[in-house]
Amino acid sequence: MRLRRTMLYLPGNNPNMLLRGHLFAPDGLILDLEDAVAVREKDAARVLVRDVLKRGEFGSCEVTVRINGLDTEYWRKDLEMLVPLGRLDGVRAPKVDDAATVRLLDEALSEIEEKAGIEVGRIKIFCLLETAKGIFNTYDIATASPRVAAVIPGGEDLTADLRTNRSPEGTELEGIRRSVIVAARAAGVDALDTVFPRITDDEGLRRETEFIKQLGFDGKSVIHPNQIPIIHDVFTPTEKEIERAQKIVAAAKEAAERGLGAVQVDGRMVDAPVVKRALFTLTRAGLLEEGTEHA
Amino acid sequence: MPKNILGREIPEFIEGYGETQPFMGASARKPEGNRAGPKLRATFGDCTSKVIPDLKAAIAASGLKSGMTVSFHHHLRNGDYVVNAVIDACAEMGIRDLTLFPTALFGVHKKLIEHIKSGVIRRIMGSVNGPIGQMVSEGGMDVPVVLRSHGGRPRAVVSGDVKIDVAFIAAPTADAYGNICGSQGKSACGSLGYAFTDAMYADCVVAVTDNLVPFPAAPVSIPQYYVDIVAVMDSIGDPAGIVSGTTRITRDPLRLLISKYASRLIEASPYFKDGISFQTGAGGISLAVTAFMKEAMKKRGVRGSFGLGGITGYFVDLLKEGYVEKLMDVQSFDLEAVKSIAENPNHIEISADWYANPWNAGTAVNMLDVVILGATEMDRDFNVNVNTEADGALLHGIGGHQDTAAGAKLTIISQPLLRGRIPCVVDKVYSVTTPGEVVDALVTEYGVTINPRRQDLIDACKEAGNVPLVSMDELIARAHEMCGPADPVETEDRIIGVIEWRDGTVIDVVRQLKKK
Numbered sequence: 001m002r003l004r005r006t007m008l009y010l011p012g013n014n015p016n017m018l019l020r021g022h023l024f025a026p027d028g029l030i031l032d033l034e035d036a037v038a039v040r041e042k043d044a045a046r047v048l049v050r051d052v053l054k055r056g057e058f059g060s061c062e063v064t065v066r067i068n069g070l071d072t073e074y075w076r077k078d079l080e081m082l083v084p085l086g087r088l089d090g091v092r093a094p095k096v097d098d099a100a101t102v103r104l105l106d107e108a109l110s111e112i113e114e115k116a117g118i119e120v121g122r123i124k125i126f127c128l129l130e131t132a133k134g135i136f137n138t139y140d141i142a143t144a145s146p147r148v149a150a151v152i153p154g155g156e157d158l159t160a161d162l163r164t165n166r167s168p169e170g171t172e173l174e175g176i177r178r179s180v181i182v183a184a185r186a187a188g189v190d191a192l193d194t195v196f197p198r199i200t201d202d203e204g205l206r207r208e209t210e211f212i213k214q215l216g217f218d219g220k221s222v223i224h225p226n227q228i229p230i231i232h233d234v235f236t237p238t239e240k241e242i243e244r245a246q247k248i249v250a251a252a253k254e255a256a257e258r259g260l261g262a263v264q265v266d267g268r269m270v271d272a273p274v275v276k277r278a279l280f281t282l283t284r285a286g287l288l289e290e291g292t293e294h295a
Numbered sequence: 296m297p298k299n300i301l302g303r304e305i306p307e308f309i310e311g312y313g314e315t316q317p318f319m320g321a322s323a324r325k326p327e328g329n330r331a332g333p334k335l336r337a338t339f340g341d342c343t344s345k346v347i348p349d350l351k352a353a354i355a356a357s358g359l360k361s362g363m364t365v366s367f368h369h370h371l372r373n374g375d376y377v378v379n380a381v382i383d384a385c386a387e388m389g390i391r392d393l394t395l396f397p398t399a400l401f402g403v404h405k406k407l408i409e410h411i412k413s414g415v416i417r418r419i420m421g422s423v424n425g426p427i428g429q430m431v432s433e434g435g436m437d438v439p440v441v442l443r444s445h446g447g448r449p450r451a452v453v454s455g456d457v458k459i460d461v462a463f464i465a466a467p468t469a470d471a472y473g474n475i476c477g478s479q480g481k482s483a484c485g486s487l488g489y490a491f492t493d494a495m496y497a498d499c500v501v502a503v504t505d506n507l508v509p510f511p512a513a514p515v516s517i518p519q520y521y522v523d524i525v526a527v528m529d530s531i532g533d534p535a536g537i538v539s540g541t542t543r544i545t546r547d548p549l550r551l552l553i554s555k556y557a558s559r560l561i562e563a564s565p566y567f568k569d570g571i572s573f574q575t576g577a578g579g580i581s582l583a584v585t586a587f588m589k590e591a592m593k594k595r596g597v598r599g600s601f602g603l604g605g606i607t608g609y610f611v612d613l614l615k616e617g618y619v620e621k622l623m624d625v626q627s628f629d630l631e632a633v634k635s636i637a638e639n640p641n642h643i644e645i646s647a648d649w650y651a652n653p654w655n656a657g658t659a660v661n662m663l664d665v666v667i668l669g670a671t672e673m674d675r676d677f678n679v680n681v682n683t684e685a686d687g688a689l690l691h692g693i694g695g696h697q698d699t700a701a702g703a704k705l706t707i708i709s710q711p712l713l714r715g716r717i718p719c720v721v722d723k724v725y726s727v728t729t730p731g732e733v734v735d736a737l738v739t740e741y742g743v744t745i746n747p748r749r750q751d752l753i754d755a756c757k758e759a760g761n762v763p764l765v766s767m768d769e770l771i772a773r774a775h776e777m778c779g780p781a782d783p784v785e786t787e788d789r790i791i792g793v794i795e796w797r798d799g800t801v802i803d804v805v806r807q808l809k810k811k
Contacts, residue, residue: 019777023552023740200546225548 002062003027004190005219005235006228011036012045018052024225028062033078034094042074046081053087064090064126070101079108083123084116090124090149097133099144106145121147130154131161135176142187150190153180170208181216190218199224209234237285245278301727303803311438312793316800321701321733324798326654331455334498344471345525351384353526357499361391363460366497368490369399374536377465377503379406380528386415394418396459398448398489399692411436420457422692431791432688434807440792442682446651446698447797449492454654456799462497464490465531469504470512473522478637480506482532485627485636487516491646494521505531516644539629544586545579549711549740554580557667557709557738558587563759564705564752566664569597573665574604574699580709581667585609592618603659604695611635614642623659625650651698653797660702668696670708672724675767677731677746679708680724682794685717687784687808689792693728697797700733712739718774725784726794727803741765785809
């Protein structure tokens with residue numbers, strides 16, 4: 001149950017940001033070799049990202065790289081240089097349209113992992129769905145490999161493909177967000193929302209985050225460090241939610257000790273999914289160690 | 296060569312400065328004797344106006360002659376017209392070899408370089424930066440500059456170390472009899488704090504105004520009995536350079552992170568309670584610390600007593616909203632502050648002497664709990680350099696750095712670990728401005744580094760649990776790893792700058808840069 005409330009994009013050609021991004025304590029980092037890097041800088045950025053990964057200082061962040069698209073000549077080089085370092089937790093693949101793209105990436109990763117002596121399957125895949133086709137295939141994409149950790153609807157590219165544009169209200173993304181969350185849950189992967197592009201509009205960011213949290217999203221991609229505390233704040237459970245979660249977990253623990261199946265809390269039945277939810281609430285509140293196994 | 300208590304080599308005699316007193320510790324030197332004083336003068340009923348409309352005529356009437364010392368305040372900051380106008384006039388009048396004794400100089404004063412080269416100005420006692428700093432650093436002046444803090448300067452005047460012959464006081468408003476007000480007029484700058492000592496101790500005081508009002512002007516910052524001449528100019532300054540508009544809090548994420556850590560350190564300290572007083576200045580980090588502190592004060596129901604130093608609109612809001620009871624304002628930074636000092640009796644104008652002079656019966660910094668300051672460099676012993684750049688050139692004045700650090704119970708330096716590839720922590724600072732004995736903590740984006748002599752603060756931070764602590768050794772190791780070693784600065788033996796501690800002892804000297 002890894003927290004992915006915020007994953008911060010860091011331009012792969014900016015040493016300053018690459019070295020210090022973790023200081024802002026997002027849940028995850030995305031070292032970006034794709035859109036942030038001009039074509040003539042691709043090789044230099046890859047070497048820079050390699051050196052930063054070698055230093056290996058990222059606090060407690062989940063470390064991923066946004067590789068170049070699988071329709072380009074760069075993505076294999078990206079993987080071959082960076083995966084063997086053994087420091088990456090995942091790769092974020094742009095413009096994933098179908099399950100075949102995921103399988104191609106999966107095979108390439110397995111090959112490199114095996115050669116480098118890294119546990120095969122260790123590197124997770126984060127799928128950016130930036131076309132109508134990708135959105136249409138969300139479930140197939142999410143289930144195409146056990147490596148898939150999350151699906152992420154695109155922003156600008158996707159709305160362009162839909163022949164519309166991004167509005168402050170996000171009308172054009174509403175249906176997409178709802179369908180992605182259903183597919184993600186059905187496939188058992190995380191649903192992460194697209195970036196909020198207006199970096200000085202704190203109120204707008206808060207509103208959008210509240211909305212996507214209510215839809216069921218696990219977090220959001222971030223393009224500016226100042227967005228992190230706002231999103232974390234929205235995702236941090238209220239005191240009332242924490243109190244209730246603590247009650248549920250305590251009741252479940254007591255029930256387990258006494259060998260009972262289900263128990264009641266405040267007049268409501270508490271079964272396994274409710275307990276799971278409560279544990280998740282406490283994780284988000286920072287009251288449980290991340291990654292701790294709870295039966 | 297003799298060394299002071301910090302191990303800095305200080306000659307017993309410096310050409311153009313005189314005999315030196317080596318720095319002995321932050322509060323080691325005790326004064327003896329009486330205050331110095333200006334020339335006595337008498338004015339009777341036959342004098343009802345001191346106005347001399349022409350600047351040159353006013354200079355002539357002041358008795359200013361070659362070789363004398365002239366002083367200026369810096370409240371008009373980068374909008375100031377007065378310093379350049381007076382020195383231009385002196386040059387035209389054939390006056391030479393002047394000692395310039397400003398409270399600070401700004402970019403707008405780079406025009407003085409031609410007057411330094413031509414010999415109109417022979418010596419500067421005060422901060423030099425930018426192009427003048429570079430020129431001095433390369434040996435462009437015959438006499439070393441003397442750097443003093445905002446408190447050290449009035450100390451030097453009242454003790455007689457510096458004798459001001461003529462003080463030119465830019466006056467946003469004045470009447471014909473010399474009552475001066477800083478908060479009114481088209482060139483309003485708010486507090487006139489840095490001008491008070493000069494008005495009281497100069498042999499002749501010339502108010503230079505562009506807003507002559509009927510007698511008596513009110514409110515009064517500097518009263519008529521100190522002022523000998525009122526000179527009139529069309530304009531004493533450019534309002535756009537005098538005060539800024541609304542001061543905004545930085546959105547630079549790194550600076551915000553540093554501010555957050557600094558604010559948590561303050562919150563964890565024993566001083567975060569009702570009655571807390573603080574000085575945070577107007578820099579990007581400082582203002583953000585104030586914003587974070589306000590949130591913390593709100594959350595924990597803490598009410599402060601006073602805010603000190605350079606005052607911004609942000610501090611004015613704290614006063615209006617009751618987070619502090621009073622503002623003690625030696626310098627008003629923006630329009631809101633200028634407006635407030637004119638209207639709000641709890642917003643008090645204080646002089647530099649009141650603010651920071653160690654040699655009086657009690658100065659404002661002594662009552663200060665927390666101060667946030669910057670630095671160019673800091674070393675393993677927590678000594679701070681604000682005067683010279685990594686290349687050894689004179690960069691900044693001392694400002695209130697020494698005074699507030701010495702007075703405050705918690706002195707925090709906040710600074711990103713790197714500026715470009717220049718680290719802010721080094722094994723040994725190039726010049727010492729403020730000794731480590733009065734510096735408590737450094738805050739960078741990597742966390743809070745506390746002076747080991749403040750074990751109480753280390754314990755308090757550990758107990759708070761949300762202050763990331765990082766040792767000075769760790770921080771320096773990180774800086775070394777990221778930037779590699781820097782080439783040492785190459786200098787000549789000649790001393791081009793003397794850095795005084797606020798008590799007049801010499802804490803360090805700055806040597807001429809070797810030609811590249």
